[in-house]
Amino acid sequence: MxxxxxxxxxxxxxxxxxxxxxxxxxxxxxxxxxxxxxxxxxxxxxxxxxxxxxxxxxxxxxxxxxxxxIPPLAEAHNHWLEPDKIDTYIHNYLADGVFYVMDQANVPIIAEQVRAKTNRPSSVDYRVAILGFTAPGGHPIQIVKQFVKMGEMPATWNSEAAIDRNALLIVSSEKDVDDRWPALQAAKPDFVKVFLEFSEEFERRRNDETFVYRRGIDPNLVPYIVRRAHRDGLRVSAHVYSAADFRNAIAAGVDFVAHMPGTGAGEEPDLNRFLITDADAQRTATQGTPVITTLGWLDDLRQDDAARADLVERVVIRPNVEKLRRAGVRLLIGSDQFRKTPVDELFILARLGFSNEEILRIASSDTARAMFPGRKLGALxxxxxxxxxxxxxxxxxxxxxxxxxxxxxxxxxxxx
CATH class of the missing domain: 2.30.40.10 (Urease, subunit C, domain 1)
Known part of the structure; x- marks a missing residue:
């Protein structure tokens, strides 16, 4: 023995x-x-x-x-929608020191391919919303159709009926949400996306062909979606353009605001509809809801119409940014710039008056921590x-x- x-x-x-x-x-x-x-x-x-x-x-x-x-940089808003370019996306993000990516809307057949190449030490860490909620004729149905034409998505997705449940969840009622929830669960999203767009005019726009793809989900459905998502342990991110979108998202209890309010103002004649109030900003801060910057479109607009870009920045973006900063709202770096990394977004914040220390904190600490709250990130x-x-x-x-x-x-x- x-x-x-x-x-x-x-x-x-x-x-x-x-x-x-x-x-x-x-x-x-x-x-x-x-x-x-x-x-x-x-x-x-x-x-x-x-x-x-x-x-x-x-x-x-x-x-x-x-x-x-410094800690690595993070990107809280982009879309990786081209399967044949996933390796290029990863290479470009790592080259720019961006290790964390939040894809704010994708489809199951592409998200699966991205996931297969991410979330490992040699790649980026990736979080994705799959099958976002919108209304009939709502944004971003037109973007899905664009990618179908590009050959990146199946040719059979040539109608709203085919897009529903395959690329988006198109809903008009709580029953529609319930009917589509199993499809959402089967896709295993890391978080849920809802698309609000000019929700102050939802009733006017919902059946008006003039506003096809220039409307979003019924704002009255968003609190219901948030409650269902939270019961399933999922956070919710809201696409917003107008101040009313922002207000409805915060009132519904979303966990992220995916755009700086004022996004989409480039072609709208009434800029006042994009201006949030100090009370909006204070409620956002009280609830602890972060706002993702997504200001790269300003530079795109400046290339086409510098005077308009300067006007929108001065009348809408700067006042909204200042209200959020005064209230202590957390800002996260996100570019929403297709095929680009978020590094240029840092320099837009510098132009808006952020100090280099503030920008470093947002880009290398706050954003990653908000994306991955259970991990020890964003500090050395x-x-x-x-x-x-x-x-x-x-x-x-x-x-x-x-x-x-x-x-x-x-x-x-x-x-x-």
């Missing part, structure tokens, strides 16, 4: 010896961002986690040569995920230094 026990102990020791120990890497000579300033220190990575105290055993040393280290502290960027210049001095990435590390894995 004694020999059997001895043999088992030896086998156990051999088994332990055969297990590779996790790599322990010391990153030396770096300046690490603490949320306010860059501090010279050595940080250790043990099994994909940041450690501030020196471990007993170090397997590798990396010299950062005085680089400035002990016990947090070992994901960071080493920059060749100080972004607090010059925001352009966020483009000068010397090293990318995600969960302890160096990304080429």
């Amino acid at each position: 004694r020999h059997v026990i001895t043999a088992l102990v030896i086998l156990s020791m051999l088994g332990c010896a055969s297990q590779p120990r996790p790599a322990t890497v010391a990153f030396e000579n770096g300046r690490w961002y603490d949320g306010h300033a860059f501090v010279e220190r050595t940080i250790y990575v043990v099994d994909g986690t940041l450690r501030t105290h020196r471990p007993r055993r170090i397997t590798k040393f990396v010299d950062l040569h005085g680089d400035y280290v 502290d002990d016990g947090y995920e070992a994901s960071f960027l080493a920059l060749q210049g100080n972004p607090l001095d010059d925001l352009a230094n966020v483009r000068k990435i010397a090293l990318r590390v995600k969960r302890g894995v160096q990304i080429p």
Whole structure:
């Protein structure tokens, strides 16, 4: 019996010896961002986690040569809708230091393909809304039809009846929501999307062909969808354009506002309909609902009509941004710029008067934490995920230094 026990102990020791120990890497000579300033220190990575105290055993040393280290950037609003370009999307986002992506509306057959290539150390981490809710003739049915013509979605999706339940959930009543809920559950979305668009005129627009694709879901259905989603443990994000859309979304209890109110103002004659009130902003702050910036369209508009872009920015966007900031509303970086990363969005915020410190906090901390609330992201502290960027210049001095990435590390894995 004694020999059997001895043999088992030896086998156990051999088994332990055969297990590779996790790599322990010391990153030396770096300046690490603490949320306010860059501090010279050595940080250790043990099994994909940041450690501030020196471990007993170090397997590798990396010299950062005085680089400035920040958490990775995040994108809270885009759409990855081209299956043949998924690898390109991933490459471009990682190259720009964007490790976290929130896809604000997709379809099951494409989302499955994106998921198969994401959520791993060598790729981006991806969250997606699938089968968003809209009304008959509502936005974004026209975008689905556009992608059908492009060949990115099945040719059989050539009518609203075919699009319903395959690409979107087209509803007019609570019964319609209930009937389509099993399709939503089967798609396994990470969150739910509702499309509000000029909801102050919903009754006027709902059956008027003049407003096809320039309307969204009945605002009275949104609270019902939010309650159902929350019961299923799902958060809800709302597409908004007008101030009424924003107000209806907040009143319904959504978890994200997917656009800065004022989006869509480029061609609308009445700019006052996009102006939120201080009370709107205060309620948003009280409820803790973050607002995603999505201001890249302003630069697109400026290329076509600089005077109009300047007017919309001055009359609508700047006042709305200032009200949200004064109230303490959390802003998240999101571009909604197809085939682009959100880096340009940072420079739009700079133009609107945000400090470099504010922009860094929003882009590298607040956005990722809102997207993945259960994870230790957005800081370079002990016990947090070992994901960071080493920059060749100080972004607090010059925001352009966020483009000068010397090293990318995600969960302890160096990304080429």
